[in-house]
Amino acid sequence: MDPVQTTTTTVGNLVDYTVETLTTIDEAGRILPLLAEGWTVSADGRQYTFKLHPGVRFHDGSPFDAKAVKWNFDRLIDPAVRVPIRAAYPIEKTDVVDPLTVRITLKHPYAAFLGALSSTTSGLLSPASAVAPGNDYKNYVHIVGTGPYTLAERRKGESLTFARYPAYWGRPTSYESVVVRIVPEAATRESLLLAGQVDLIILPPLADVPALQRNPALKVLLAPSDRTIFVAINTRKPLLSDRRVRQALNYAVDKAAIVKNVLFGAADPMDAPMASTLFGYCRTGAYAHDPTRAKTLLAQAGITPGTRLQLLHPTGRYVQDKEAAQAIAGYLREVGLVVELQTMDWPSYVATISTPAERNTTQLHFLGWAPPFLDASQQALQFLSTYAPPGGLATSFYANPEVDRLILAAEQELSPDRRRSLYCEASKQVWEDAPWVFLWVQRFPIVYSAKVTDVGSLPNEKFAAVHARPAR
Known part of the structure; x- marks a missing residue:
């Protein structure tokens, strides 16, 4: 916290x-x-x-x-x-x-x-x-801020209770308290909402969204977000260091079909290395599903049928992540690759993909990122420059001096038009180099009781419910 x-x-x-x-x-x-x-x-x-x-x-x-x-x-x-x-x-x-x-x-x-x-x-x-008890300078457990609610109780792994702060300086809130329950399973969250035990959930089972939309007791938001979902490719591995191989992986995967059949339409295929909600976005291209071209590129790079790859993925961290990883593996097998799926709990997964390059054993890993603010700066610097673990988040270990130059120039450029142009140039080069299998931009499903109003969303994948109130 x-x-x-x-x-x-x-x-x-x-x-x-x-x-x-x-x-x-x-x-x-x-x-x-x-x-x-x-x-x-x-x-x-x-x-x-x-x-x-x-x-x-x-x-x-x-x-x-x-x-x-x-x-x-x-x-x-x-x-x-x-x-x-x-x-x-x-x-x-x-x-x-x-x-x-x-x-x-x-x-x-x-x-x-x-x-x-x-x-x-x-x-x-x-x-x-x-x-304060439990806190120290390096790590706060009991946070004390200026917001409309205080953190009244924290049950690790179970719930957080916020109590209205009566002396709040800003707009008053409607509820005396807000209890946030930690429920990892999407189906369980949905059951709690349908039973009236909670008033709002995020990320319900996507297959159930149409039925939830038809339920007059509920309101459903399929909010836009800035979360990109991709398969990071470890570009330091000899098998994956050739750009043609990475492009082949992109052509092999039918993103539109996965969005339709696995995500039930709750995403949009990526057409740039970042979401369209970010400043600096420009439509860069598309890797259409083309297994013939994928096979040709693999052959040109010397990759023979039966070559083995490992795809690491979390379960329950992203919408339909396990099912999406299975579909991706299926498409890669169709172009002659033998793909082993490996699942890890989230802490172990993060530790594994964040290992420095010289000790990193991953080949492919399923990942998502929602930048905390709506600018290309943070995602470009952290994921697409040479700002790699342990100091950064560029877990593809992608390195292109020209992309670094463009990103750093955009960081310091004050002209909005020039910044946008620099990020666009960088995006085009990244798209060509394909350090990721570019998948989709996830939408953010929020479902809440019709007894509550003034619930919204923010484009950085947050629900806006601090000032929610009972519906009249």
Whole structure:
């Protein structure tokens, strides 16, 4: 629950009930003020000066002020603290200008910074709570923020209970408490909703969505999201280092058929290395299902029928992940490859794919990513540059100096048009190099009781229910 350590939108969605950020986004993806009333940016794009909301207090009664903001950003860039997406925050220093004004200086211009500040990773905690029982500077268990709810109870692996904070500075909430139950099985979540034991679920069994849509007691959102699903290809392995082999894998898999028959239409085949909701997206291409071409490319690369590959995948982490992996393996077998499927629990899976290249034994692994803010910056840097484990997330170990150059140039470019062009150039090269089997952009199914209203979604794969209220 420590904001700086979050890597999933699911956890971030829960942290957001109690912890807030300087900026936020609305359902259209626009960046808006939250704990900051407003800001100015220096001409060189390196200094951001924020005016803070007056009269805001943390849940422990301590003041939210510039000193608290500085403490949080100093912690975020501290190498002693684990911050998986620290690369999104190229902060040089944070200065207190006055009690309600803070200035953040970046190491270099970074046009995505305001978006990064809307991410849960930059959520602002009470510095005083660092010494609260169970907490320490490096790891918060009992988070204390400024949000509309406090974290009242946490039962590990079972539930979280949030209690309304009566002195909240912002828009009042309708419910005294919100209980979030942790239920990994999609069918069980659905049963709880149908029995009236919960009011909202995410990610129901996709095969059941049409029936849920017909149920007058329920509301269904098939929300757009920024989550791309792909098969990462370990480009360091001799068998997979040839671009023709990786392209062949893309031509072998019928993504449209899997979307239709396995995902029941709740996704869209990828046409770029990122979702269309991200700034910097441009339609790049398509690997149509073409098994004949796949076989030709494999033969040209010297890959003979019967060559063995291993596809590693989690179960229950992504929508229909096990079923999708089985379908992908089937298509690869049709072009002459012998594919072994291997399943792991999520912690073991992450540890395996995150092993540094020289010790990494994976060949193919099924993976998804929903960038925490709507800019190509984070996904491009973390997954498509040479920012590989253990420091980064580029588990394909893909390395193209020209792509690195384009991504780094886009990171520091202030002109929106030029940034978009740079990311588009990088996308085209990545698409050609095929470090992934480009699969689909997942939609985000949310189902809730018709007795509840004002439930929505955010385009970074979060449900928006903090201000939900009883339907009249």
